[in-house]
Amino acid sequence: MSLATAVSPSSKRASLGLLLFALALVLAPWIVGHAGGNTWVRTLDFALLYIMLALGLNIVVGYAGLLDMGFIAFYAVGAYLAALLSSPHLLQQFPALLALLPEGMHTSIWLILPLAALLAAGFGVILGAPTLRLRGDYLAIVTLGFGEIIRILLRNLDRPVNLTNGPKGIAQVDPVTLLGVNLGRTQELFGLRLPSVYLYYYLFAALVVLILFACIRLERSRIGRAWMAIREDEEAAQAMGLNTLRLKLLAFAIGAAFGGISGALFASFQGFVSPESFTLNESIAVLAMVVLGGMGHIPGVILGCVLLAALPEALRASMGPLQQALFGQVLVDPEIIRQLFYGLALILAMLYRPAGLWPSRTGGAP
Amino acid sequence: MNHPLLQIEKVNKQFGGVAALDDVSLSIEAGEIYGLIGPNGAGKTTFFNVMTGLYTPDSGRFQLDGQEYQPTAVHQVARAGIARTFQNIRLFNAMSALENVMVGRHVRTHNGVWAALSGHSRGREEEAQTRAHAHRLLAYVGLAGFANYRADSLSYGHQRRLEIARALATEPRLLALDEPAAGMNASEKVQLRSLLEKIRDDGHTLLLIEHDVKLVMGVCDRISVLDYGRVIAVGAPAEVRRHPQVIQAYLGAGAHV
Numbered sequence: 001m002s003l004a005t006a007v008s009p010s011s012k013r014a015s016l017g018l019l020l021f022a023l024a025l026v027l028a029p030w031i032v033g034h035a036g037g038n039t040w041v042r043t044l045d046f047a048l049l050y051i052m053l054a055l056g057l058n059i060v061v062g063y064a065g066l067l068d069m070g071f072i073a074f075y076a077v078g079a080y081l082a083a084l085l086s087s088p089h090l091l092q093q094f095p096a097l098l099a100l101l102p103e104g105m106h107t108s109i110w111l112i113l114p115l116a117a118l119l120a121a122g123f124g125v126i127l128g129a130p131t132l133r134l135r136g137d138y139l140a141i142v143t144l145g146f147g148e149i150i151r152i153l154l155r156n157l158d159r160p161v162n163l164t165n166g167p168k169g170i171a172q173v174d175p176v177t178l179l180g181v182n183l184g185r186t187q188e189l190f191g192l193r194l195p196s197v198y199l200y201y202y203l204f205a206a207l208v209v210l211i212l213f214a215c216i217r218l219e220r221s222r223i224g225r226a227w228m229a230i231r232e233d234e235e236a237a238q239a240m241g242l243n244t245l246r247l248k249l250l251a252f253a254i255g256a257a258f259g260g261i262s263g264a265l266f267a268s269f270q271g272f273v274s275p276e277s278f279t280l281n282e283s284i285a286v287l288a289m290v291v292l293g294g295m296g297h298i299p300g301v302i303l304g305c306v307l308l309a310a311l312p313e314a315l316r317a318s319m320g321p322l323q324q325a326l327f328g329q330v331l332v333d334p335e336i337i338r339q340l341f342y343g344l345a346l347i348l349a350m351l352y353r354p355a356g357l358w359p360s361r362t363g364g365a366p
Numbered sequence: 367m368n369h370p371l372l373q374i375e376k377v378n379k380q381f382g383g384v385a386a387l388d389d390v391s392l393s394i395e396a397g398e399i400y401g402l403i404g405p406n407g408a409g410k411t412t413f414f415n416v417m418t419g420l421y422t423p424d425s426g427r428f429q430l431d432g433q434e435y436q437p438t439a440v441h442q443v444a445r446a447g448i449a450r451t452f453q454n455i456r457l458f459n460a461m462s463a464l465e466n467v468m469v470g471r472h473v474r475t476h477n478g479v480w481a482a483l484s485g486h487s488r489g490r491e492e493e494a495q496t497r498a499h500a501h502r503l504l505a506y507v508g509l510a511g512f513a514n515y516r517a518d519s520l521s522y523g524h525q526r527r528l529e530i531a532r533a534l535a536t537e538p539r540l541l542a543l544d545e546p547a548a549g550m551n552a553s554e555k556v557q558l559r560s561l562l563e564k565i566r567d568d569g570h571t572l573l574l575i576e577h578d579v580k581l582v583m584g585v586c587d588r589i590s591v592l593d594y595g596r597v598i599a600v601g602a603p604a605e606v607r608r609h610p611q612v613i614q615a616y617l618g619a620g621a622h623v
Contacts, residue, residue, distance in 0.1 A: 214483055221482030222468075222475055222493070225461070229469045232458035239418065239452075241444030241473035241536055250479065360460075 017299070025209070029201045040313070041197040045269065047309035048204035049262050054289045054305045055208075055215050055298070056258030061287065062296030063224060064251035065231025067140040069283055070127075070147020074256040076278035077123050078116035078263025080154060080164060083273045085112055086174040093162050109176045112264050120260025121253040123150075128252035132245050135234075147283050155275040169274025176203060176268045184271070200269050207265065211258050215298055218254070227251055228296070292349050294356025303358050308342075315341050370429075371396040371571050372448075372540055377426030379416055379595075386412040387423070388595040394540065399562060399572045401586035401603075403579060405615055408592040410575050414544055418450055419443045431539055445473050447539035451529040453548055459518035463509055463528050466517050467500035470535025503531040507561060523554040527561065534565070541565065542573045547581050559585050579616075583607060591615065 033041045057071045084090055085107040091098040131142045158166030175184025175196070183199040218224045226247050229237040238244050267273045285308065293304020319334035349357065372394040379387040386409050394400045404410050415421045417428070419437030428435040430447060437443045443450075449470075458466050475496055481489030504513055507527040512520060517528060526546060533541055546562075547555050555578070562585055566572055576582045582589060583603040591599040591606060593615040599606050606612055 217482045217485060218479070222472060222477040222496070223479055223482055225465055225469050226472055228461055228465075229458045229472075232460055233456050235440075236452065236456040236458065237469070238440040239444065239450050240470055240532065241441050242469070243441050254479070 021302075025205050029198050033198070036317075038195055038197050041195075041201060043310060043313045045197055045200050045204055047306050048201065048208050049266050049269075050286065050289060050305045050309050051208050051302055052204075052211055052262035052265075053259055053286050054293075054301050055211050056255040056262070057286055058290050058296065058298070058301045059215065059218070059227070059255040059258070060251050061290055062301070063219065063227040063231065064248055065227075066248060066251065067136060067143070068252075068255075069140045069144035069280075069287065070150070071143075071255070071259060071286055072278045072280075072283040073127070073147040073150035074120040074123060074259030075263035075266065075282070076150055076154060076275075077120045077256075078260030078265075079267040079273045079277070080170070080263075081116045081119050081260070082112050082264035082267035083170040083173045084163075085115070086268065087170050087172045089165060089170045089172075106174055109178065109264075109268065112268075113261055116260040116264035117257040118260075120263070121257040123260075124252040124254075124256030125249055127256075128249045132248050144280065144283070147278075147280060151275050151278050154278070164275075167275060169272060169276075171272045173267050173271045173273065175271065176200070176265075178203065200265075204265060207261065211261070212298065214258075219298070223247070223250065231296075288346060292346065292357060294359040297356065297358060297360035300356050300358035300360070304356070307357075311345065312338050312342055369396055370394065371431055372435075372573075373429040374417075375427050375429075377413075377416060377428070378424045379412055379421060380424055385595045387416065390426070390592070390595070390597055392590050392597065392600070394571060394573060395588075396571050397566065397569060398587040399566050399574060399585055401574045401576060401582040401589040402592065403576060403582050403589060404592035407594075408615075409595040410592055411544075412595075413592070414450075414542065414575055417443075417542065418448065444536045444538070447537075448542055449533035449536045449538035449540075450542045451526075451533050451544060451546060453545040455522075455525045455529055457517040457525055457528060457532070459516070461517060462514050463504060463517055463520065464497070464500050464513040466528055467503050467531050467535050468496050470503075470532040471496045471499060473536050500531075500535060503534055504528075506534070507531045508557075523550060523557065526550070526554075526558065530561070530565075534570075538570070540571050540573055542575070544575050545577055546574065547576060547578045555581055 029041045029044055032044055053071070053075055056074070057068060060066050060068045060071070085105055088104055091101065091104060127143065127146045131139055134142060154164045155167050157164040158168075164170065175182055177183070181187055181189075181199070183203060184196055186193060186195045187199060188194075226237070226242050229240065229242060230244050230247060234244055266277075289304040289308045290301050291304070292308060293302065294300025315338040316334055319332075319337045320330055323330045323332070323334075353359075370393045372392075374390060374392045377387050377390045378385065390409070390413060392400075392402075402410055402413065412421065416423045419440045419442060422438075435446055437446060458469060461469070475492055477489045477492050480486075481492070501510075501513060504510055507530055509520075509524060509527055509531065512524065512528075517525065520528060530541075530543070530546070543562075547558055550558060559581060562572060562574070574582060574586060586603060588601060589599075589603055589606045590597050591609070591612050593611070598611040598615060599609040601609070
């Protein structure tokens with residue numbers, strides 16, 4: 001028998017894994033909420049938003065092998081679109097519009113989500129088109145710049161016409177209303193008292209499942225194979241007749257669309273958006289989730305998101321009491337320890353698991 | 367019965383005053399294995415790059431199957447019907463052997479994003495055909511048992527075969543092989559030779575650009591010899607071998623054989 005690695009995707013194991021994942025997804029808020037209260041369910045909600053983001057970024061970085069350091073820009077585009085379409089901000093700025101819609105805009109989530117996906121995809125193409133001939137580090141720098149440009153634009157588009165309300169951000173974004181149920185309030189459903197964070201959790205979980213489904217289908221399609229071929233060897237891919245420019249644009253657009261959806265949900269969930277939520281640090285955090293988990297491998301990416309979204313919160317919550325118990329006082333600000341551990345975890349992962357914690361068996365690291 | 371598949375007329379390519387290709391004309395007939403040989407720096411690689419759209423020729427014309435052929439982008443070459451392999455093997459390493467060949471089917475298939483997301487029956491059918499076709503090609507080049515192996519885990523000789531299978535998947539009218547025997551041992555060369563003959567006998571046309579004179583003389587039906595960017599001899603291996611200019615190009619002036 002040769003030492004070569006056989007790649008045999010066992011479908012039985014995959015479906016068992018899927019079942020366990022679904023179970024975990026349904027039960028997670030109850031377990032976490034029981035143990036730590038609503039703050040922790042809120043952390044889970046954010047983890048789900050990060051999963052959507054990371055799955056989008058995974059298409060660009062993991063499948064097509066294009067290093068994108070400004071991915072949070074698409075999250076911002078989605079968030080601001082949702083904020084503008086479902087807050088009083090635009091109506092306050094343009095009285096003519098207010099006369100047209102005296103009740104407020106209150107755009108339905110069914111309209112906002114597709115619009116956010118489309119607009120973000122459009123921005124993906126705008127970013128992609130001029131950068132497609134760049135590779136590796138050069139592409140990373142340009143995408144990083146793009147992320148910053150979007151954030152700075154949002155910060156400064158309060159003049160001459162106040163579109164984004166500048167650094168103050170946009171408040172009073174409507175919570176999601178789904179089939180007449182306001183997810184922003186505690187609801188009684190089927191005899192269960194469901195606080196807002198639980199309601200959002202299930203909405204986000206449903207969208208994660210949808211995006212997951214799309215990613216799995218794409219990964220195993222003609223398009224997915226073409227992306228991976230480009231990642232592995234762009235020149236050989238061209239020689240096989242792949243229009244690599246078009247395929248890369250497609251990866252940017254689809255990845256960005258998922259980012260846009262996540263951003264729109266974020267805005268409705270928070271009720272508030274400001275440029276501060278879309279800094280370079282956020283782009284790097286999402287990239288870290290993809291890389292730490294395992295580029296190009298969906299289960300790995302999800303693991304990376306859950307770990308990196310939960311770990312800082314866990315450390316933040318535990319470091320204060322721990323120091324109290326050990327030394328009788330808090331010596332080091334828990335916030336600093338949190339960042340220290342975060343950095344340490346990433347360094348250890350890079351040293352000992354460079355392909356990610358849960359890499360694809362066919363390997364994806366470029 | 368035979369007709370010219372690829373006709374190249376007076377192709378010129380200069381690099382800063384040096385004529386890398388100087389009025390090169392050749393005609394490859396359908397169903398033959400055509401060899402292009404020449405000493406180092408003779409212009410073989412330049413010719414290959416001009417033919418596969420990497421360089422634009424300064425002048426001259428290509429006709430593929432009677433139609434004007436003028437690639438302006440590398441990815442159009444495979445669609446037009448010329449598939450290539452690489453001198454230094456370039457597979458999609460982290461993908462399985464099967465997936466490598468399936469990527470080769472890309473230009474002859476149509477499934478887009480919608481087919482992937484919706485999973486409609488026509489799309490699924492095409493995907494199943496792609497898979498079956500790729501399995502057949504793997505078996506054809508003798509890699510039937512390796513479908514699920516990572517490309518870079520295969521042996522050197524197997525990787526060469528996989529590259530050929532991937533190129534065949536594009537349904538080429540002309541299969542262009544850039545030094546396929548490079549780095550092969552004697553027994554791998556014998557196997558390569560029989561594979562190339564099988565491919566020809568099944569109706570394909572092959573162009574071989576090769577350093578290994580012995581292999582070329584053994585397997586090719588006709589040969590062109592390039593030297594300093596010019597074609598110095600064309601003909602059957604036996605004729606070319608005796609051609610005085612060829613002997614001179616390979617062995618130097620004044621050599622007697």
